[in-house]
Amino acid sequence: MSAARASGGTNRVAARGWRAGQQCAVAPGQMKRGARCATIGGQGERLELHSIVIVSLHSPKEKLWGELLALHPAGVTLRGIDLNSFDDFIRQVLHPEGERIGLPTLFFPMARVERIALDEPSGSIPSLAEGFERKVGRSLLDYLALFA
16 A cells, blocks of 8 residues: 555655755655655755755856745746856945845746756865855855845
């Protein structure tokens, strides 16, 4: 007898990797059968909501950096910028007389998404989020909380 039938006959999707208090990018009710929270990297870090990620797109080819807000079969919602604008963004944040700027909320259909990578360090090379924190003096999530 399947687990779905044993639980009252409903066809529930098993969300392996989902733990109490854990927030995955895709809620268990939205996962396909046998899906799991994405495990990224060798140390079991998870791609979760509000993770800092790099999204690679195609047609046209783009890379975006920012906070993952939602991940659905229809697409990805990100609060971020084009990776080519990263240094300009930091300069604007640090400009003493400039106004505070946030990041735009962007949606990209899944048909354009090539890859979503967790922004994490690689050996001695810091992640973009660590570079932002080192230059600005606060984490990206703390900075974005000013605009919430």
